Amino acid sequence: MADSNKENLRQAALAYHEFPKPGKLEIRATKPLANGRDLARAYSPGVAEACLEILADPATASRYTARANLVAVVTNGTAVLGLGDIGALAAKPVMEGKAVLFKKFAGIDCFDIELNERDPERLADIVCALEPSFGAINLEDIKAPDCFIVERICRERMNIPVFHDDQHGTAIVVGAAATNALHVAGKSFREIKVVSTGGGAAGIACLNLLLKLGVRRENVWLCDIHGLVHEGRETDMTPQKAAFAQKTDLRTLDQVIDGADLFLGLSGPDVLTPEQVARMARRPIVFALANPEPEIMPDAARAAAPDAIIATGRSDFPNQVNNVLCFPFIFRGALDVGATEINDAMQIACVEGIAELARATTSAEAATIYKGEQLTFGADYLIPKPFDPRLSGIVSFAVAQAAMETGVATRPIEDLAAYKRNLDASVYRSALVMRPVFEAAATASRRIVFAEGEDERVLRAAQAILEETTDTPILIGRPEVITSRCERLGLQIRPERDFNIVNPESDPRYRDYWGTYHDIMKRRGVSPDLARAVMRTNSTVIGAVMVHRNEADSLICGTFGEFRWHLKHVTRCWAAKRSIPWSAVADHPRGRPALHRRHPCARPPQPRGTRRDRHRRGAPCAPLRHRAQGRALLAVAVRQPGQRFGQTRARGGRDPRRAAARFRL
Amino acid sequence: MNVDAALDPEMRARLLPDNRLDGAANVLVFANADAASGVRNILKQKAGGLEVGPILMGMGNRAHVITPGITARGLLNMAAIAGTPVAHYG
Structure with missing residues (x-):
């Protein structure tokens, strides 16, 4: 059974890679190349101008080529995650996938480069030679300790950011998770005892970043496959591991785990083992990040220490430490300011941005994708979900700022507010269009009543209104339903405390509301009983009456139900005010104000006595009225009884226009 | 005119050689709401358009009737529109 599932998964994965087109990416042209003129500009002889500019000033390459937004994912296939040393060609699917992630999450163009070179120094030479082609380099899946050598040499010699994601990407996300875990546990970096297993590229990078975040060197106990890394040990030692050597006689993980906080x-x-987890400190933090099987399964750890805060690298447990939370956004920030490197300040800014976002409210978009999961900050939600649309605006922005502050930005941004808006706009597509509206709305504080106040989208919108605008939401709905839904959605707002509620089932203003509604509608046959019933059930009418009584400034209804039904109820409540002009959606041409005496497209009035004078002054011209009512003019070819077929113009002149008027079309 | 004539300048030039309009229309005014709603929905579903609205004109910004397909973000945008005092227009 498990085998056939595995086989299905295998076939599905292979089919994904092969059909409809082999591979996961392709290149596209971004400029039109439709005619000879374009060709002359894109290619010979026009392109020479661009070349000469770059020759004169290399910095202009960011203006005339796509280099500033182009990243290379470089590997030699010697340490592909989960598979080991499979070589450059076999690593290509993984690298293509990485390139796609860059594009999808941060809009960064990326291509994968697999190099047949195992010697780290020669590999570094090749990568350095690639500098003219790319805006940044992402080293991937190169085995330790070669990766340290390659990265060091490339960073020294190149003027573009070089980032080994396996090391630093992991470290940054771990740093953010640790920041928030300590927040939850009520401890600080300076006081905790850290025990780590592994000592590989990612492990060392994580420990180095933890030191930068405040952990004390003497509190770090590193173990690898041979046991504790201690002074005097010579087996399998590297300079990176030796930096964490402890002066002690203790030799095994079991001996050092007592009282560990992280x-x-x-x-x-x-x-x-679970027994070892039980010996850790109060509220232990367990980051078991080995893939695919972690160092300890979360359930076992939780059984040993029920207050443990746990993260893994797996997507089927909460708190997945996923590099994709980091690399697209740190590169986005670095590329946008033309940074020459990704330095410590930028990495710390990235850590803090990610941690901060997990502590903020979940966005509706993330909640839609991760339906059913509890996404409120806490022990089970230490880091944001990768699809959170706010990551770019917060993390990339913080990284760009850090780059400018530490002086590594070659194209510093002047208008930071506009930059943040652009980052957000690439996520919320309506942001640019809506900006002037939000600014105008900020000049007044209006009360907006939502007829369907129990709807999940309305609740989220209410929280966003309270956070982002100066308006006051009023929700129509039952308080207990609204409260429980707010809790379920992880929203901070609560009825009565943060916003007002109108409860259709029982509200002190009920008498006034149905009284008003009855006053408005009594001449249309609405009795007091009917008015009372309507006010208990029809939330659109409740909202309309509220606006009528000036207890709210604006009504928003229609999250479910038919458009015309809502519109009918709203307009009927206000028809008496004669403020509803003629419109294409009205059911009856009632209440047409004096304003629209003549349809703007109508021809100017003809002198009296002409054919056109037939139009009554004040009415829109007949054909327009018909079209506006949704009827076609063709309906006038009506056959009269006794007529022979084809004889629409019988004696007496069945003029189409007169027929239309007659049938009151 | 038909929508394709409004959006395609070359076709419009063929049918209405004397027209004074330039380029493709960016505002389409329909004679009835059903046509407009159909076009709006097709643009949303098939062309990946993002809708801001629907905005109800003529109510003095005192009511907006939205459609069931709206998202929470869309509701926030509508609240911003509803929250703008009418004096701001024009």
Whole structure:
């Protein structure tokens, strides 16, 4: 059974890669190349101008080529996650996938480069030679300790950011998770004891970042496959590991785990036992990040220490430490300011941005994708979900700022507010269009009543209104339903405390409302009983009456139900005010104000006595009225009884226009 | 005129050689709401358009009737529109 599932998964994955077109990416032209003129500009001889500009000033390459937004994912296939040393060609699907992630999450153009070169120094030479082609380099899946050498050499020699995501991407997300875990546990970086297993590229990078966040060197206990890394040990030592050597006689993980606050595992499966977790400090933090099997399964850890805060690298458990939360956004920020490197300040800014976002309210978009999961900050939600649309605006922005502050930005941004808006706009497509509206709305504080106040979208919108605008939402709905839904959605707002509610089932203003409604509608046959019933059930009418009584400034209704039904109820409540002009959607041409005496498109009035004078002054011209009512003019070819077929113009002149008027079309 | 004539300048030039309009229309005014609603929905579903609205004109910004397909973000946008005092227009 499990085998056939595996086989299905395997076939599905292979089909995904092969059909409809092999591979996961393609290149597209961004400029029109439709005619000879375009060709002369894009290619010979026009392109020479661009070349000469760049020759004179290399910085202009960011203006005339796509380089400033182009990143290379570079590997030699010696440490592909989960598969090991499979070589450059076999690593290509993974690298293509990485390139696609860059594009999808941050709009960064990316291509994958697999190099047949195992010697780290020669590999570094090749990567350095690639500098003219790209705006930044992402090193991927190069084995330790070669990756340290390659990265160091490339960073020294190149003027573009070089970032080994396996090291620093993991470290940054771990740093954000640790920041928030300590928040939840009520501890600080300076006081905690950290025990780590692995000692590989990612492990070392995580520990180095934790030091930068405040962990004390003497509180870090690193173990690898041979046991504790201690002074005097010579087996399998690298300079990176030696930096964490402890002066002690203790030799094993079991001996050092007592009282540990944070366990950081980047090693292999079954390294940590439940009994060892029980010996850790109060509220232990367990980051078991080995893939696919973590150092300890979350359930086992939770059983040993019910107050443990746990993260893994797997998507089927909460708190997945996923590099994709980091690399697209840190590169976006770095590329946007033309940074020459990704330095410590930018990495810390990235850590803080991600951590901050997890502590903010969930957005509606993320909640839609991760339906059913509890996405409120806490032990089970330490880091945001990768699809959170606010990541770019917060993380990329913080990284860009850090780059400018530390002086590594070659194209500093002057208007930071506009930059943030652009980042957000690439996520919320309506942001640019709506900006002037939001600014205008900020000049007044209006009370907006939502007829369907129990709807999930309305609740989210109410929270957003309270957070982002100066308006006051009023919701029509039952308080207990609204309260429980707010809790379920992880919203901070509560009825009566943050916004007002009108409860159709029982509200002190009920007598006044149905009284008003009856006053408006009594001449249309609405009795007091009917008015009372309507006010208990029809939330659109309740809202309309509220606006009528000036207890609210504006009504928004229609999250469910038919458009015309809502419109009918709204207009009927206000028809008496004669403020509804003629419109294409009205059911009856009642209440037409004096304003629209003549349809703007109508010809100017002809002198008296002419054919056109037939139009009554004040009415829109007949054909327009017909079209506006949704009827076609063709309906006038009506056959009269006794007529022979084809004889529409019988004696007496069945003029189409007169027929239309007659049938009151 | 038909929508394709409004959006395609070359076709419009063929049918209405004397027309004074330039380029493709960016505002389409329909004679009835059903046609407009159909076009709006097709643009949303098939052309990936993002809708801001529907905005109800003529109510003095005192009511907006939205459609069931709206998102929470869309409701926030409508609230911003509803929250703008009418004096701001024009």
